[in-house]
Amino acid sequence: MNNTQLVVSPQSSEPIDIQSMATQTTEDFFFTTMASGGMSDSGETVNPSTALGHGPVWQAVNILSGDIGQLPFWKMKRSGDLREKDRNAPINYTLGVEPNPYQTPSVWKETMMSYALLWGNAISVIVPAPGGRRWLMPLMPDVTFYEQDERGNYHITTRIANEDRSFDYEDCFHIRGLQSNGFWGLSAIDVARNVLGHGLALQKHGNKTFKNDAKPSGVLRTDQPFNPEAHKNLREEWYKTQGGDNRRSIAILWEGLEFKPMSMSNEDAQWLEARKLDREFVASLFNLPAFKLNALENSAVRANLEEQNRDYFQTSLSRWMNRFVEEARRKLLPPQLRSSGDHYFRWFPEAFLRGDVKMRMESYSLAIASRILSPNEARAKEDMDPYEGGDEYLNPAIEQSPKLDDQKSKLRSIISNQLEGALLVESNKVERASKVTKDFLSWVQKFYSSAEGLAAIFGERLSEPCELARLLGMEVEWESACATHMAENCQSFENICELTDKKDIALAVKDKAEEIRLQCKQLTKSIFKE
Secondary structure (H helix, E strand, O other): OHHHOEEEOOOOOOEEEHHHHHOOOOHHHOOOHHHHOEEOOOOOEEOHHHHOOOHHHHHHHHHHHHHHHHOOEEEEEEEOOEEEEOOOOHHHHHHHOOOEOOEOHHHHHHHHHHHHHHHOEEEEEEEEOHHHOEEEEEOOHHHOEEEEOOOOOEEEEEEEOOEEEEEEHHHEEEEEOOEOOOOOEOOHHHHOHHHHHHHHHHHHHHHHHHHOOOOOOEEEEOOOOOOHHHHHHHHHHHHHHHOHHHOOOOOOOOOOOEEEEOOOOHHHHOHHHHHHHHHHHHHHHOOOOHHHHOOOOOHHHHHOHHHHHHHHHHHHHHHHHHHHHHHHHHHOOOHHHHHHOOEEEEEOOHHHHOOOHHHHHHHHHHHHHOOOOOHHHHHHHOOOOOOOOOOOOOOOOOOOHHHHHHHHHHHHHHHHHHHHHHHHHHHHHHHHHHHHOOOHHHHHHHHHHOOOOHHHHHHHHHHHHHHHHHHOOOOOOHHHHHHHHHHHHHHHHHHHHHHOOHHHHHHHHHHHHHHHOOOHHHHHHHHOOO
């Protein structure tokens, strides 16, 4: 490694000391200048470092970063109708084997994701490496900033080995969160400082309570007069014999003293409820479904974790995956490949999304019978070896009526299962929105009328299996049935908003959400015109 410690940036003739940059892959990433942080209204210091000491924040960041880290990320190549991994591309070695000399691919992805979640910006310098490859060296987020020169060009400034260094923005792989100026991401921790400070204060309150055996304090009472000196001596003697590790000792009272314990206040009794609400807020802050942070009070959630995971992928992970894809296309592809349209980057989330074995096998069977997949293509999805003759697209055995009836029955079951999952997503979304959205009526109208709302959820889950059903000669009308369903439920929620007191809307919506979860059977009949 001695002969490769110094490399030259593509945009600058100044060498970059890779060894000094590597020191950032230690705890210094998290415990540097940000430790001074910002003070919240609760009195707790809140910054990305202290926030990680809050259990729900640690869990949220760990889940999102860990899931991004475990998913494969490849450069792809398209040749005519063939789309395949570009295994000879040097950048695939970087993304799949060695992003830099000090991190594995999963660790690099987790690092970038955690920085983006906590600080709002995750930046890796793109550095030339031996063999024509490139390394991605993460920069410490708490000492990394941006500057704009007089010509409007952006530069990234950071501190490496106690020296300020500046990099051209085109040499930086930048994943950012929500922005207010269109360029630099906002830290969710800073934006929500006061609410997270409340959670840290709750945590400290609980620790102090349990330190005292979860028992409240009390007072000593007496009718005897005490001078200030006696007061001081009594307080010191009581703490000496009953405080700290001696709090379980037997107290001996004298001079008519009487100990009266103080009862727990209503605020203390609500501590557990406040902790639950704090956990739900952190889930909302990071756009996570509450069950990911162990909020499993709803039995419907426990019974449908597979569908909940699919919803989590679509609403939480997809946004960040798209950021990586767009940035990689812009920064890691040469201009000629970028403009061709035949070279692109793709995540492979199939292992994360696929359902149980029975449903997968039924789907493969129908896809093969309908000539959508060949047997070998289905086997490849299961990491199984191909077999001779398995590349042919078989004709469906329509003439064998018993087999066809069996296929139709299985397909109807699949459509019903997909519909049940869509209704679960619908009910969970409206129930959650009623709790966190200020203008619930406007949200409902947009959710049920927008093409990106519930219609997209139905389309994603039902379009392919219903198209298979039509190929098998089944009469299905899922579009009109779902449109009627959306119109009726939208009207129901509009009536709730109009006729219910604002403070009771969330409770009324919860009842309606439970009703939605039971509409699968009737809606399935409508789709098949039964």
